[in-house]
Amino acid sequence: MCACNCSCTRSSGVTAPVSERNAVVLLSGGLDSATVLAIAGEAGYRVHAMSFAYGQRHASELAAARRVAEAAGVVEHRVVDIDLAAFGASALTDPAIAVPESPTSGIPVTYVPARNTVFLAYALAWAEVLSVEAIYIGVNAVDYSGYPDCRPEFVGAFQVLANLATRAGVEGAGPQICAPLIDLSKASIIRQGVRLGVDYALTVSCYQADVDGKACQLCDSCRIRAEGFAAAGMEDPTAYR
16 A cells, blocks of 8 residues: 555456556656655566656756666656746746755745646556556655645545546546655655665756766755755765765
């Protein structure tokens, strides 16, 4: 049972043989998505990873996603091109907006409007084509930046949508939206990933990493990641510049 209260099996109650069970995993190249990828693999799924070139301010994240997917031996890794930068309004897609380098209040400017909604919609389309049992997303509502599309309420609402908006859902065989990290601390996520053999040196979490994937040490994502490794009592493998 996932922390998001899904069963990660078809709602029809029919469970396919382990070798035939498929899942789509949203893979950003960061720490959380790499952990979720490993969790899906441990659950016995044949993993189909999906990443997005959405106009983010650096390509290091996608390079990390490719490394993580290769290391995990996924069945397929698709990188989808979409242009969320066309709308701006986020420090992650608009170079004119500075990434905050100290804690801020409220929803920060690094929030990309409707990003997880868009990503899950694409994942849902692919999931229906593949007839998968589950869609995994690495959202977290404990040690996070306060994004509205990382909350349990969002995941639950999207599950309702998925059940209503797809043929598979209407027929009672739609994919479950699984967010196994939703209520875990960053330290707990890291401990679980280490147990599963995740190489966090392959990942990039920094909002403004350089071309080599080296982290700034100053942004919110760097701070949360560093604090997570410290709280877990583990060495931080992050490459800092």
